[in-house]
Amino acid sequence: MKSRQGRAVVAVIINEGRVLAIKRAGQVPGAGYWTPPAGKLEPGETQAEALVREVREELGLVVQPLREVWQCVADGADYELHWWLAEAVGGKLRPAAAEVAEARWVTPEAFGQLAPTFPKGRFFFEAILPALPEWQGLYGGKAC
Known part of the structure; x- marks a missing residue:
């Protein structure tokens, strides 16, 4: 993938056959859209560190990053x-x-x-997530 202006992480937090989705507030880019939690990397920060920080700041949850499962270019943005x-x-x-x-x-x-x-968010939930070994192993590819 060619280098973009910025990089961001998307947190796909799974719990009992469900994934956390957020509706973005009016002051942030993509306001009103439903997405998984996401945020930009800060200088010197690893993707895993950014994931933990963003989820804690935006949602109050402590998460354990498992692994990167997909990369794409953001819809409508150079990220x-x-x-x-x-x-x-x-x-x-x-x-x-x-x-x-x-x-x-x-x-x-x-x-x-x-x-x-966003179209790529829908694609992730329709095609990428159901094919992941973690999802199939836990849920047989289906929600509980």
């Missing part, structure tokens, strides 16, 4: 998105109102019903 599987290991879901208008745990099928969503 490389690095999609990571993660599991919540602590904290309490407390969305930061300045960045997150709403948060919900959804099945991949239910994510497709949220509107609006």
Whole structure:
């Protein structure tokens, strides 16, 4: 993938057959769109460090990054998105109102019903997530 202006991480946090989706608040890029939690890397920060920091700041959760599972260029922006599987290991879901208008745990099928969503987000939930060994191993490729 060619180098872009910026890099960001996307947190695919799985819990009991569901994934955390957020609706972006009015002050942030992509306001009103449903996405998994995401954020830009800060200088000198690894992707895993950025993932932990962004989820803690935006949602109050402590996550354990598992592995990067996909890369793409952001819809409508010059950013490389690095999609990571993660599991919540602590904290309490407390969305930061300045960045997150709403948060919900959804099945991949239910994510497709949220509107609006970015095309690459829909693609991830339709094609990438169901094919991942972690998803298939835990859920047989289906939501519980």
